[in-house]
Amino acid sequence: MNGEIEHTLRGSWTPSGAASAPLSPAALRWLRHRIGLTETTTPAVPSSLLDVPGSSLADTPRAELEALLGERHVLVDAAARLGRAGGMSYSDLVRRRDGAELAVPDAVLLPSDPELVQGVLEICARHDIAVVPFGGGTSVVGGVDALRGGKNAVVALDLVRLDRLISLDPDSRIAVLQAGMRATEAESLLAAHGFTLGHFPQSFERATIGGFAATRSAGQASSGYGRFEDMVEGVRLATPAGEWKLGVAPASAAGPDLRQLAIGSEGILGVITEVAVRVRPAPRRSRYEAFVVDGWQAGTDAVRALAQERVLADVTRLSDPAETEVQLALSGQLKARALGNLLRAKGVRNPCLLVLGWDAGTRTELKQRRAAAVRALRDVRTVRLGRAAGESWKSHRFSGPRQRDALLDRGVCVETLETATSWSGLSELRSAVRTALVRNLQTGSKPPIVMCHVSHAYETGASLYFTVLAPRDSEHALAQWQRAKEAACDAIAGRGTISHHHAVGVDHRPWLGAEIGDIGTAVLTAAKRAVDPTGILNPGKLLRD
Amino acid sequence: MNGEIEHTLRGSWTPSGAASAPLSPAALRWLRHRIGLTETTTPAVPSSLLDVPGSSLADTPRAELEALLGERHVLVDAAARLGRAGGMSYSDLVRRRDGAELAVPDAVLLPSDPELVQGVLEICARHDIAVVPFGGGTSVVGGVDALRGGKNAVVALDLVRLDRLISLDPDSRIAVLQAGMRATEAESLLAAHGFTLGHFPQSFERATIGGFAATRSAGQASSGYGRFEDMVEGVRLATPAGEWKLGVAPASAAGPDLRQLAIGSEGILGVITEVAVRVRPAPRRSRYEAFVVDGWQAGTDAVRALAQERVLADVTRLSDPAETEVQLALSGQLKARALGNLLRAKGVRNPCLLVLGWDAGTRTELKQRRAAAVRALRDVRTVRLGRAAGESWKSHRFSGPRQRDALLDRGVCVETLETATSWSGLSELRSAVRTALVRNLQTGSKPPIVMCHVSHAYETGASLYFTVLAPRDSEHALAQWQRAKEAACDAIAGRGTISHHHAVGVDHRPWLGAEIGDIGTAVLTAAKRAVDPTGILNPGKLLRD
Structure with missing residues (x-):
């Protein structure tokens, strides 16, 4: 496969492509029991059947871009453009399944160095064409949506060839x-x-x-x-x-x-x-292990102690009881039933999984860092699950996104959102967001699953990451999630940041103003005007146009 | 003493006040030998003899400010205004000695809470009055100079009453x-x-x-x-x-x-x-100790190892041979001669002092952090000087500024400047700045002393802090330093940052543009215009007006 074709395909639209993974029969059984799955699958419409609007890129700018980048690096075919039509949020995936409401760029540009990117911006500024920078296309907040923002056209500036x-x-x-x-x-x-x-x-x-x-x-x-x-x-x-x-x-x-x-x-x-x-x-030693702590409060106390004594493991991740239940249920390797018995025998009522992982250069360093962490946990009762459970988490660490297509095929609404706040505000924030999500996702008799974990801890506070699994409202799938997301963001506003690591994009824009104030919005707007006087850069993201 | 008078005096002009300290006879002897001191002292002109221009604050804004803050918190007397006439750089001190070229604010405002500060800005914006925020007045880059910037008047906004x-x-x-x-x-x-x-x-x-x-x-x-x-x-x-x-x-x-x-x-x-x-x-245990390393390269290798293995002591400070010589000479407690003999016996040719200081909650934590640091220094030959030398450094850690008046009294040009860069660029940066300073400070037959230390280390690089001691050119004291400072900044530009922790103020402004680029300047200018459309805030600092 030559370089260009590879570039074209890499970011392409593969809802059921190589990166997706099936659900195990056990997982399916469990999900059916907990949230009630549809028996019939609801697969995506093949992309070849979707109606993709023609490119609005006018001949003159197209010719100028082709002269700058070479004809092969200005793509206007439907497949290439569909491949850069938005990111990877639940809404993106749902929209792509039926091709509805998709914002498709008018062209995909593939410059190979910073000078050519500069050249693209000059041409696009001259012809008033919106430019959406495109990397891996993994935004879950609409950050790469091909919004035109009132410009003559919109192009996806795919940076895949800047790879040196x-x-x-x-x-x-x-x-x-x-x-x-x-x-x-x-x-x-x-x-x-x-x-x-x-x-x-x-x-x-x-x-x-x-x-x-x-x-x-x-x-x-x-x-x-x-x-x-x-x-x-x-x-x-x-x-x-x-x-x-x-x-x-x-x-x-x-x-x-x-x-x-x-x-x-x-x-x-x-x-x-x-x-x-x-x-x-690069680390030469690593050790991942899992613990169970009894209850959310004990769990956050443990993570807070690690953070405030500055002995956090490189990976420090605490799941709440709901997420712990799901992890145990879905992990064949953890032997859920035996483990449940063990925890009950130890008097653990609300098991919270705590995964700690260290990377180190030497065995001594690893040993000492682990010892310091264990010392910091002296006041928290933990049940050690050992290294197998920790290594199991590590081996599945990137698998979440891969299972989303399989879940969507089965009629599940699956999405995540995240925030952060100070330690003293963490429990209230979690409760408020949980309540908002549970209330707004319910469609039938079975309640949705709302899981939460802390994956990023600081001396002064921590992040909260929520994952939801709910029966999809098949008639109003987008509205169902939109309602829950808005309620969750309203719950976050005033209690924490609207995003700890997913960014703002389109989805969090309505809440950014409250977080940075009118002055913050004015400063950002002024900075944008200084570098991008006509507003061609990524319209509709972060700020209102 | 009541609160208001105390506020007035606290920031007041005390070139030989309580905060200054005399030079020891040994230090004087050594300085006479090394750079040649004037035998006669050159004391400052008493402030009462200085000719302070009258306040240009017009009656209407003054009345409004008095109505807002209370009459006692709008000061227009000469002493209060002189007390906020600039910061603490060598040039500031020299200018204050004869009262020449002093920029004196037209009034000193003393609001007591954030709302009153907001109110002051509204009045000053309405009357087009420049506002210079004033804290401890310790800027060494002209950051609190009372520049009018073409406005009707300039006030020092002293925040001393916002102290809760x-x-x-x-x-x-x-x-x-x-x-x-x-x-x-x-x-x-x-x-x-x-x-x-x-x-x-x-x-x-x-x-x-x-x-x-x-x-x-x-x-x-x-x-x-x-x-x-x-x-x-x-x-x-x-x-x-x-x-x-x-x-x-x-x-x-x-x-x-x-x-x-x-x-x-x-x-x-x-x-x-x-x-x-x-x-x-607050730490319950602390340990400061000193080491000697042979040569600058070995010293920076040592600090780099501590930084990159992430086992820096809380205080990590490496002096170059010139600074080490001065520290040993001026420190009675280090018994310089005996130490010199010891180091020679150990084959140390270019002693570089390395001070490491740890603060910790427990003895165990202290012990382990120190052990990790010592382990990181395994490849660097160090001579341990022990805790007395480390504690001696700690006890004198804030004394530098206090001795400047005594040095100025003896006709010494004494000043500092600082920068930072990556590890691989550090030696070249040090050489370039040293050369610039030595060349441009020379006035008589004795060469100036140019000392350097690393006091802030990062995984990717470190700061360099230079201190100069030179015979003052009594006719052209300001020009002498200005020339050296410009040459040093030219040497820094392109090799490191124009300031690692002293800020930009007035003094570094000519070099900021190169560091942040035209776009950076445009962005800052736009941000300023968004929050301060008429440009009343601290004119002439950071950006050109």
């Missing part, structure tokens, strides 16, 4: 990566030099470096390696006003940290083309 | 402090609850919480406690466009991190009135 390791400074442990490089590719290129980035969000298998930066991504091992913004040393952006390079030192007092303005700008302040990241030696 | 602990959440370890609270006061208020902020810059004895936030301050223990921006959970600002509150969670992906735009904004984007900070339990 530009430099690696082993003494300073800084790697400069192009923005379109996939996380998997970054890890394998760095591994060849003995390094790792250590950034493993659930989107790891598809997401790109530029996407991580644009969305302030956090990974499953962020307790150890830091959030993506903590890793960024420098960033290079293409903007309609010109190139912008930031970051000359690990820390600076040379005015506000503008890197932190570029990071999380979701394509509205520029197209990130390169990111200088801090890397670490 | 608003709230303390012990579970989340978050304290909300008003911006005018001094660091010393914050520490004692927090200590009453068993907590510490852990922020100890050399300005600790005078500086305020708001100043730390406005300048992206870093303290001597920042390797352990983090830079000030790492501690900030939230910030509240008064701006001409209205109040601005930021920060609802420890981390967020709700767009760019606007807290990091407010932090380091040096009063041009608003007046910081409250800061929510992360606190930690």
